[in-house]
Amino acid sequence: MKSVPFTAYPRTATRHNQVKKLRSTGRVPAVIYGAKVTPQNLELPAKELEKLIHTSVSENILVTLSIPNDERPSRLALVQQVQHHALSGHALHVDFHEVAESEPVVITVPVESTGEAAGVKTGGGTLEHVLFRLKVRALPKDLPEVITVDVSHLEIGASIHLGDIKAPEGVKILGDPHLSVFAVAAPLTEAQEAEAAAAAGAAGAPEMIKEKKEEGAADAAAKPDAKAGAKPEAKADAKGAEKAGEKKAEKKK
Numbered sequence: 001m002k003s004v005p006f007t008a009y010p011r012t013a014t015r016h017n018q019v020k021k022l023r024s025t026g027r028v029p030a031v032i033y034g035a036k037v038t039p040q041n042l043e044l045p046a047k048e049l050e051k052l053i054h055t056s057v058s059e060n061i062l063v064t065l066s067i068p069n070d071e072r073p074s075r076l077a078l079v080q081q082v083q084h085h086a087l088s089g090h091a092l093h094v095d096f097h098e099v100a101e102s103e104p105v106v107i108t109v110p111v112e113s114t115g116e117a118a119g120v121k122t123g124g125g126t127l128e129h130v131l132f133r134l135k136v137r138a139l140p141k142d143l144p145e146v147i148t149v150d151v152s153h154l155e156i157g158a159s160i161h162l163g164d165i166k167a168p169e170g171v172k173i174l175g176d177p178h179l180s181v182f183a184v185a186a187p188l189t190e191a192q193e194a195e196a197a198a199a200a201g202a203a204g205a206p207e208m209i210k211e212k213k214e215e216g217a218a219d220a221a222a223k224p225d226a227k228a229g230a231k232p233e234a235k236a237d238a239k240g241a242e243k244a245g246e247k248k249a250e251k252k253k
Helices: 016-024 046-054 190-222 232-252
Strands: 004-007 026-034 037-045 062-066 074-084 091-098 105-114 126-129 133-137 146-148 159-161 172-174 180-185
Touching: 004 046, 016 091, 026 046, 026 074, 037 046, 037 091, 074 146
Parallel strands: 004 062, 026 091, 105 146
Antiparallel strands: 026 037, 062 074, 074 091, 105 133, 126 180, 133 172, 159 180
């Protein structure tokens, strides 16, 4: 990975209101740290930072930081993390990890496919991208921005595993070599499609039944109980009629 020159400036603003004011002036707060260095607060020109990010393949960017009026005016660093605003997408904060040219570092890089899988082209299968990032170790100059894998030879049912990927020169891919990265799945049969559709319909049925039950319960609650709603006078008349009937029956006997 070729380093990109970038200018940063020492930062004194650390409190929330100070940092907020700093951003309003077109600067982005940052920090640089490393295993053998003391963390230092920096600020970056927002426009230059946005340009750096948008012209890079990924956010794995190696930079040569120039820091005017600093004890160490030039440092090699990796962009470790960029925090973005949830709505505007603008950078809010940047973490730099200082590295040494002679010491290997470990990062995760995106993995992408190239070519059209044979099982997709002729068999109607579907290419499944299982693993999207790979962990690698290399010297800073050898770090890849992205790893590209040719999938054109994949037939239906075939996979490319972590151990099958040839790493760029000077790079070691870390992780379980049996992990699947790309695979070609067979197309669904009509029966499988019908089964999936039925399962999706069944998943929604209990909710509909529940709604109907709730509606019925609500209707029952809204209707007054005939017995509970009877007036005291009506209950008394009923009891009187019942007693009169009993007396008539006794006289007949």
